[in-house]
Amino acid sequence: MLKLATWNVNSVKARLPNVLDWLKTADPDVVLLQEIKCETGNFPYFEIEGLGYHTAVHGQKSYNGVAILSKLPIEDVVCGLPGDEFDTHARYIEATIGDLRVASIYLPNGNPVGTDKYPYKLAFMDRLKARARQLLAEDRPFALGGDYNVIPEPIDCYDPKAWEEDALFRLETRRKFRELLNLGLTEAYRALHPGQGRAYSFWDYQAGCWPLDKGIRIDHFLLGPRAADRLVSATIDKEPRGREKASDHTPVLIELETAG
């Protein structure tokens, strides 16, 4: 069995004790990190490799930044999502682990709608669609995990009405996300928990959202058909969100049967 996790840590430096603790207890084989908020050279390689992980990091100063951790060797690392040579944000890293192609994705937030941030988000989603098409054509198992900054359906939000015009939930965003799924991808958590609400992966730091359970589900695993055929579980581990110095996101996990 291969256990994969995706977690937006909101600064790997500020979160390091929490991240190390969680890696020790959850013991995932593959971890996709987002918002590491450090330059590639400043990643805490020593501490994380000390727990038995290989690392592939695509960082930048202050903002964004993504990484892949894996107990098995990481091969053929590609940094950046193709399709816009002027995109300077470190939001995408892709690599091969065993026979699986994986990506760690930090999709743009897109707020406020009405600024250039929103079209940037939509264009990023189009680029991701193009990349997913290529991976499907390669007929190889793949898992695209990360902070999609997309609330797929009303049941993924504590108050859909309040989020109607938000870049994470407005119809145009949800339509684009469905276009991605309609290529033939499986959204792992929803596939195994149809109709289940109140399963959130993010709670804002503000206004007591965590204690009031005012959350949204925006961290997802999208699987190609050959990975989806191996999917055995999808869970959200809320424990890290309740800790001192927590990230505003909590890890989402899937288990894939090992190729036989």
Added chain:
DNA sequence: ATGGTTGTTGGACAA
């Protein structure tokens, strides 16, 4: 609630 919080950074900006 024209609030509220956290992180990077050392004043805004991003989320």
